[in-house]
Structures are given as structure tokens and as C-alpha cells.
Amino acid sequence: MIVLKILGKIIALPLILILFILWLLVNVFMHVSVFILVPCVVLFGVAGVYFLFRTSWFNFGMMTGFTVVGIIVMFLEGFIVVFLEDARRGLKDFLLS
Helix, strand or coil, X not given: CHHHHHHHHHHHHHHHHHXXXXXXXXXXXXXXXXXXXXXXXXXXXXXXXXXXXXXXXXXXXXXXXXXXXXXXXXXXXXXXXXXXXXXXXXXXXXXXX
């Protein structure tokens, strides 16, 4: 049992490093994409309201769809960052146990 635990700790160390690098890349991408996605989502939202008042339903649907996709992408970026943090924290706790 002790041998398996030591072997697991040896395997956990590179996994922690890989998860940290992946977390860092996703975190940087998330912070950079906010400067692009937020203005686009706001622009699509305003354009959607404009097309709503002009009763151009196809364009309104397109702008609403783009807005929803932008919000979902921002949510998924945050979800992935939290998932990677939790996985790395769990491996680190196992390594230090």
C-alpha cells in the first residue's frame, strides 16, 4: 500500500505541473478574451434591441444568438479555470498527505 501511495505521488507531481500550465494558459486567455467578448456582447445586445424595435425578427434572432453564445463562452472559461484549480488543489493535497 505504501508503494502504491509513493508511486501515486510520483505520478501526481508532473500532473500538478501540467495542470498549472494549462490553468495559466486558460486564465490568461480568459482575461484577454474579456476585452474582446464583453464589447461584442454589449454591441450585439444593443443591435438586438435596435432590431427588436425595427421588427426585423431574423436580425434580432441573430443578435440574440450571438449574445447568448458570448455569455456561454465567458461562463465556460470561468468553469474551466475553477475545474483546473480544484483538480490541482486535490492533487496537491494528495501529494502533501
